[in-house]
Amino acid sequence: MPILAWRIKGAMMDMLYNIVVDPFVQMFSAPDFLLQVLWEGFVSGTLYALLALGFVLIFKASGVFNFAQGIMVVFAALTLVGLHSLGIPAYVALALTIGVMGILALGVERFIMRKLVNQPDIILFMATIGLTYFLIGFGEMVFGGEPQKMIADELGLPTGSIDFDVFGGVVILEYRDIAAAVVAALLVFSLGFFFSKTRIGRALRAVADDHQAALSVGISLNQIWAIVWFASGIVALATGIMWGAKSDVSFALQIIALKALPVLVLGGFTSIPGAIVGGLIIGFGEKLFEIYWGGLMGGGVESWFAYVIALVFLLFRPQGLFGEKIIDRI
Amino acid sequence: MFYRETGQFKTTYEADSSIFPILQDRIGIALILLAAFVAVPLFGNDFFINSMMIPFLIFALAAIGLNILTGYTGQISLGSGAFMGVGAYSCYKMATLFPEVNMIILVLLSGFFSAFVGMIFGLPSLRIKGFYLVVTTLAAQFFLTWAFIRVEWLYNYNDSGAIDTLPRKAFGVFITGAEASPVTRYLVVLTIVVAMTWFASNLVRGRIGRSWMMIRDMDIAAELMGVRPLYAKLSAFAVSSFYCGVAGSMMVFFWLGSAEVESFDENQSFLLLFMVILGGLGSLVGSFMGAAFIIMLPVALRALPELVGITVNPTNMEHYSIMIIGALIIFFLIVEPHGLARLWQIGKEKLRTWPFPYA
Numbered sequence: 001m002p003i004l005a006w007r008i009k010g011a012m013m014d015m016l017y018n019i020v021v022d023p024f025v026q027m028f029s030a031p032d033f034l035l036q037v038l039w040e041g042f043v044s045g046t047l048y049a050l051l052a053l054g055f056v057l058i059f060k061a062s063g064v065f066n067f068a069q070g071i072m073v074v075f076a077a078l079t080l081v082g083l084h085s086l087g088i089p090a091y092v093a094l095a096l097t098i099g100v101m102g103i104l105a106l107g108v109e110r111f112i113m114r115k116l117v118n119q120p121d122i123i124l125f126m127a128t129i130g131l132t133y134f135l136i137g138f139g140e141m142v143f144g145g146e147p148q149k150m151i152a153d154e155l156g157l158p159t160g161s162i163d164f165d166v167f168g169g170v171v172i173l174e175y176r177d178i179a180a181a182v183v184a185a186l187l188v189f190s191l192g193f194f195f196s197k198t199r200i201g202r203a204l205r206a207v208a209d210d211h212q213a214a215l216s217v218g219i220s221l222n223q224i225w226a227i228v229w230f231a232s233g234i235v236a237l238a239t240g241i242m243w244g245a246k247s248d249v250s251f252a253l254q255i256i257a258l259k260a261l262p263v264l265v266l267g268g269f270t271s272i273p274g275a276i277v278g279g280l281i282i283g284f285g286e287k288l289f290e291i292y293w294g295g296l297m298g299g300g301v302e303s304w305f306a307y308v309i310a311l312v313f314l315l316f317r318p319q320g321l322f323g324e325k326i327i328d329r330i
Numbered sequence: 331m332f333y334r335e336t337g338q339f340k341t342t343y344e345a346d347s348s349i350f351p352i353l354q355d356r357i358g359i360a361l362i363l364l365a366a367f368v369a370v371p372l373f374g375n376d377f378f379i380n381s382m383m384i385p386f387l388i389f390a391l392a393a394i395g396l397n398i399l400t401g402y403t404g405q406i407s408l409g410s411g412a413f414m415g416v417g418a419y420s421c422y423k424m425a426t427l428f429p430e431v432n433m434i435i436l437v438l439l440s441g442f443f444s445a446f447v448g449m450i451f452g453l454p455s456l457r458i459k460g461f462y463l464v465v466t467t468l469a470a471q472f473f474l475t476w477a478f479i480r481v482e483w484l485y486n487y488n489d490s491g492a493i494d495t496l497p498r499k500a501f502g503v504f505i506t507g508a509e510a511s512p513v514t515r516y517l518v519v520l521t522i523v524v525a526m527t528w529f530a531s532n533l534v535r536g537r538i539g540r541s542w543m544m545i546r547d548m549d550i551a552a553e554l555m556g557v558r559p560l561y562a563k564l565s566a567f568a569v570s571s572f573y574c575g576v577a578g579s580m581m582v583f584f585w586l587g588s589a590e591v592e593s594f595d596e597n598q599s600f601l602l603l604f605m606v607i608l609g610g611l612g613s614l615v616g617s618f619m620g621a622a623f624i625i626m627l628p629v630a631l632r633a634l635p636e637l638v639g640i641t642v643n644p645t646n647m648e649h650y651s652i653m654i655i656g657a658l659i660i661f662f663l664i665v666e667p668h669g670l671a672r673l674w675q676i677g678k679e680k681l682r683t684w685p686f687p688y689a
Contacts, residue, residue, distance in 0.1 A: 065461050115664040121460065122406060123667045126607050129600060130659030137653030141646065258468060258596065265465045304476050307469030314458050314466065 023292035035171045037291050038284065043177040045283020046184045047246075050239040051256060052263040052275035053187065054232040059269050060208045061228040062113065063121060067128040070257020071135045072233060076101055077150060077240030077249040078143045084151045094155065094237075101233030109226040117221070136251060145251065150244030157245055180242040187238055188276060191231070195272070200227060208270070262310035267321055274322035282306045333681040349531055366520055371513045380512045382629060384585045387516075387523045388577050390621035393605040394530055394614055395573025400603070401612035402534055403566035404546030405455050408599045409448075409467035410574045412474035415594030416444035417575025418582040419484045422493040425583075426486060433498040433506055433583065434518065440579040441572040447474070448571025455563050459549075471596050478591045494588040506583045515584045522580065526573065531614055533569065542566050543612070574602075608662055610669025619670040627655060 027034045051069065058066040079100050083093035112127055153159065158175035195201040206214040207224045215221060243253060263282050267274025290302045333354050340346045350356045370383060396410045421440035425433065451470035455463055478484060485493050497507025504510040505518050533539050541562045544552035553559055582589045601624060609620020631651045635641065666672055 112660055112664075116667075119663075119667055122400075122607070122611075123663055125461075126603070127660050127663050129604070130656045130663065133656030133659065134653050135656070137649045137651070137656060141649040141653070145645075255596075261461075261465045261468060265462055269461070301476070304469060304472035307465060307472055310465050311454060311469045314454060314462055318458055318462060 019293070026292060032171055037287050039171065039173060039177075041284035041287035042280065043180065043246075043283070044287065045280035046181045047239065047243055047279075048259060048263050048282050049276045049279025050180075050184050050187065050235060050242065052260045052267065052279055053191070053272065054235040054239065055260050055264055056267075056270065056272055056275045057191070057228050057232040057235065059264075061204050062124075062207070062225055064113075064124045064128065065121070065269075066232065067125060067257060068131040068135060069232065069236060069260065070254035071132045071139070071251075072101075072104070072236040073240045073243065073257075074249060074251055074253050075104075075135050075139050075240075076233065076237035077244045077253075078139055078148060080237070080241070081148045081151055081244075081249060082143050090151055090155050093151075097237055098234060101237060102230050105226050105229035105233050108229050109222055113225050113229075114222055132254070132257075136254070140251065147248035147250035147252075148244075150241060150249055155241065157241075176245050180245075183238055183242060184276075187235060188272060191235075192272060194231075200224075204228065259306060262306040265310040266313055268319060271322035277321060282309065285309050332684070333678060349528075349535075363524070366524075367517070371517060376512045379516045380585075382626065384512070384516055384519055385581075386622055386625045387519050388581050388585055389602070389605060389625055390618045391523050391526060391580070392574050392577035392602055393609065393617035393621045394527060395570045395577060396602045397606045397609075397612065397614070397617045398530065398534070398542070398573065399566050399570035400606055401610075401616075402539060402546060403542040403563065403570075404549075405452075405563065405566065406460065406464050406603075407467040407570070408464050408596065408603065409451060409470035409474070410570075410602045411594045411596060411598030412471045413444045413448050413571040413574040414578025414581065414598065415474060415478055415591070416447045416571070417441055417578035418589060418594070419478060419493060420444070420575070421579035421583060423484065423486075425496050425498065429496070429498075432500050434500060434522070437522070437576060437579045437583065441576040444575025444578070445568040445572040448567045448574075449564050452564050452567025452571075455567065456559060468596070471599055475591050475595055478594065490590075492588050492590040493582060495583050507587075519580055519584050522576065526576065527614060530569075530573070534614070538562075538565060546612075604659060608659065608669055610671025613669065613671035615674060616669050616671030619674070623670065627651075627658070 054069045055066055058064055076097060080093055080097045083096050084090055088096065108131065112131065116124055116127055157179055161172050161174040163170050163172050195204060203219045204224055206219055207221060211221065240249065263275060263278040266281055267278030286302050286305050289305050335352050338353055340351065350359060370379065374383065392410065392414060396407060399405050399407050417440045420443035421436050424436045424439060451467065454466040458466060479491065485491055495506050497504055497509055503514055505514055541557045544557050545559060545562045549559060578594065586593065605620035605624050606617065608623055610616025628651050631654060632647060
C-alpha cells in the first residue's frame with residue numbers, strides 16, 4: 001500500500017511539475033526561442049486584430065454581428081489574385097478589388113440590410129451566415145476551389161528577414177510580418193481618425209448610439225451602412241493580402257472568422273483599441289500555450305484555447321476589456 | 331369552413347389541457363402518423379427512406395433540441411453539433427462495453443451523457459447573454475471536437491479514428507449494422523422521434539417550459555417573479571443536449587453507419603441553427619419544417635436540372651446549391667423572419683374563415 005500511495009504521489013508531483021514548473025524552466029533556459037515564439041504570437045495577433053477590426057466596424061454602426069467577414073477576406077483576396085491573373089497590373093488590380101468590395105457593400109446594404117431593419121439581432125446574424133454561404137458558392141464558381149498564391153511580390157511586399165543574435169541564439173523577424181504589423185497599425189490609426197475627425201465618422205458614431213435619433217437629425221442610415229460595409233471590405237482586403245502572403249488563399253481561411261469571436265469578447269464588441277489588444281492577447285496566449293503546454297495534452301490545442309481564454313475572461317468581466325458596461329433594466 | 335372549432339365544447343379539465351384540443355387537428359395528426367408508420371414503409375423505396383426520411387427525422391429531433399434552447403429559452407448555441415457528437419461517442423462506447431444491452435436503451439441513455447456535458451458548458455450562460463454566449467458554446471464545439479480526435483479511448487484506439495456501427499438485434503431483428511433493413515431502422519427512428527416530440531410538447535407547455543419562456547422574454551423580470559435562472563437555464567441546456575445527443579447517436583447508428591469527427595463539426599451546428607430559424611423559433615412543428623427544408627433542399631436541387639432536362643457539371647452543381655441555399659436563407663429571413671411555422675399558422679387562420687373573408 002505505501003508503495004502505491006507513494007507512486008500516486010510521485011505521479012501527481014510529476015504532473016504538477018510538468019504543468020507549473022517545467023514550461024517556465026524551458027522558457028528561461030532558451031530565451032531566444034521564447035522571443036521567437038512571442039514574435040510569432042505577435043504576428044498572428046495582429047492578423048486576428050485586423051480580422052476583428054472588420055467585425056467591430058460593422059457591429060459599431062449597425063449592431064450586426066457580421067459572420068461573413070471571414071469569407072469577405074477570402075473573397076477580396078481571391079478577387080485580387082484573379083484579376084491579376086487576367087494580366088492586370090498588381091496595383092490596378094488592387095484598385096479594382098476595392099471597387100468590387102464597394103459594389104459588394106452596396107449590394108449587401110440594398111438587398112439585405114435595408115430589408116431587415118428592426119429585426120432581432122439573431123435574424124441579422126443568420127442573414128450574414130446566409131451571405132457567407134452565398135459568397136462561398138459564388139467564389140468557388142468564379143475562382144475555383146483550389147488554393148491560390150497571393151501576389152505578394154507584385155504588390156511590393158518585402159521579402160527576406162532580419163536575424164537578431166540575442167541570448168546566444170537567433171531570432172528571425174520576417175519583413176513580411178513586420179509589414180503586416182505596420183499595415184495593421186496604419187489601418188487602426190486611419191480608422192480612428194476617420195471615426196473621430198471626419199463628418200461621416202461622426203455620423204457613424206451617432207448611428208451607433210441611437211438609430212432613431214440619428215435619423216431624426218437627417219443622417220441616412222442606408223448610406224452609413226453602405227459605408228461601414230465598404231470600410232470593413234477594405235479591412236478584409238488588407239487582412240486577405242497579409243494572411244495570404246503567409247499562407248495561400250483558400251476557402252478554409254474563412255473559418256478563421258470564428259477565431260475573431262474570442263478576440264471580440266476580450267476586447268469588447270464596440271472598441272477598436274479593444275480589437276487590437278484582444279487580438280494580441282489571443283495571439284500571444286495561443287502560441288505560448290501551444291508550444292509550452294500543448295504537448296502535455298497531445299497537441300492541436302490551438303483550435304480551442306482562444307475560446308477557453310475568452311470563456312474564463314467572460315466569467316469575470318462580461319463586457320470585455322474596453323466594452324461599455326452592461327446595465328439591465330426592467 | 332373546414333377548420334373551425336365551433337361546436338366543440340370542452341367539458342372536462344383533461345379536454346381543456348389536451349395537446350390537440352380541436353378535432354380537425356386530431357384527425358390531421360392521426361393521418362400524418364398513419365402515413366409515417368404505414369404508408370412510407372409500404373410504398374417508399376430504399377433511397378427515399380434511407381436518404382430522405384431517416385435524416386429528416388433525426389435532424390428534426392436535433393432541431394427540436396436546439397429549439398428548446400434557442401427558441402424557448404433564448405440562449406443562442408453553436409455547440410449543438412458537438413453535443414450530437416457526445417451522444418454518438420458515448421453510445422458507441424456503451425455499445426462496445428455492454429454488447430448485450432438493447433440498442434434502443436443505449437441510444438436513449440447516451441442522451442444523458444450529452445445532457446451532463448451540455449450542463450457543464452451551460453454554466454457560463456448564467457452570467458453571459460447573447461453573442462457572448464455564442465463564444466462559450468463555440469468553446470464547447472471546438473473543445474469537444476478536439477477531444478473526439480485526441481482522446482483515443484473514445485473510439486477504442488482504432489486506426490481510422492472513426493466510430494462504426496455494431497450489428498445489434500432487438501426483438502429478434504437487426505436494427506443496426508449492415509444487415510438492418512432501411513425500413514426497420516426507419517421505424518425505430520420514427521418511434522423514438524414521435525415519442526420524444528410528444529414528450530417535448532408536454533414539457534414546453536408545462537411549468538418548466540413556461541419558466542424557460544419567461545427567461546427568454548425577460549430574464550430579470552422572470553427572476554423577480556420567482557423563476558430561478560440557475561434551474562431554468564441549466565435544465566434547458568440539459569434537455570436540449572439530451573435531444574441533440576439522442577439525435578447524434580441515432581445519426582451514427584441508424585443512418586450513417588459510421589462517422590468521423592467531421593460529422594459533428596461547426597457546420598453541423600450552423601445547419602441546425604438554420605433549421606431552427608427557418609422553421610421558426612419556439613415552435614416544434616417549425617423544427618420539423620426547418621429540418622425538412624434543409625434536408626430535402628439539396629436533394630431537390632440535385633434532381634431539378636434532370637427534370638428540366640439540363641445537364642450540369644456536378645462540381646458546378648455543388649457551388650450552385652451552396653449559393654442557392656445561402657440566397658434562400660436570406661430570402662426567407664426577409665420574407666418571414668418568424669419562419670415556416672408562422673406561414674403554417676397564417677394558413678390555418680385562412681382555412682378557419684374560408685371561403686368568407688372574415689368570420
